[in-house]
Amino acid sequence: MSAISNSRSDKGDRPKARSGKWTMTIITLLRDQPQRFNALRRQTGISQKTLTTTLRELERNGFVLRTMFATIPPRVEYELTELGRELLELSEGVRDFFQRRRPQMEAARERFDASGGEPEIRLNHP
Amino acid sequence: MSAISNSRSDKGDRPKARSGKWTMTIITLLRDQPQRFNALRRQTGISQKTLTTTLRELERNGFVLRTMFATIPPRVEYELTELGRELLELSEGVRDFFQRRRPQMEAARERFDASGGEPEIRLNHP
DNA sequence: CAGAATCCGCTCAGATACTG
């Protein structure tokens, strides 16, 4: 274990790229105004550890700006950067797509599940 | 274990929605022409199990059409549906975004890692 | 309040072996 300090900056191993199940949710919540840590926590029900991890990666990649206020108790605010705002637009596009196409997807799933997943079968080869 | 058959249609539990690390790769490979199972396998280096799972979910959701030819040896082709083609466009948009913004992201990462992840600190509260 | 550190269970993806 570390001998002197245990701050994050001591660890030599940088976090690997994460897909981030909660990433889209977080940046969506940051759309309209900066938010504090526990505000995000309450709105999402996300665990503290995962929220921290998600926010750190967003910060690290330049999508979110973290600002600490040296008050007691401490106050930390997260807000979208310009780059983060672009990511938000992108992610809204993705969400819109799946929302628009949801009926087709559900219909396809019903067909697939009803047929037990049996594919088209052709006897002739093209 | 199953008493009589072990075909997929026997299992009552349907697969849950998967994020699919390889999904984008696969539909990109299907852009220009239908492809056979092992062709996809060779081009990606993806394991056979994961390829099957990925293709099945794409098929189930209506993005990919699977066609079996009753020949010996068997021949199975995968191709994009119209819906799949829309998903392809979307995913190309996503890839383009991260490609375009890669420099900004890498710059942000360097700043973050160099500073040990220390945030902006403000002494006054707004 | 905003985290860091730890432990833990689950799911995902790869490796392997076997079939129609």
Added chain:
DNA sequence: CAGTATCTGAGCGGATTCTG
């Protein structure tokens, strides 16, 4: 060739505990 069945290891996300 195109799968299915199984085992296994790694990583993610949650719960809990502790601190500045």
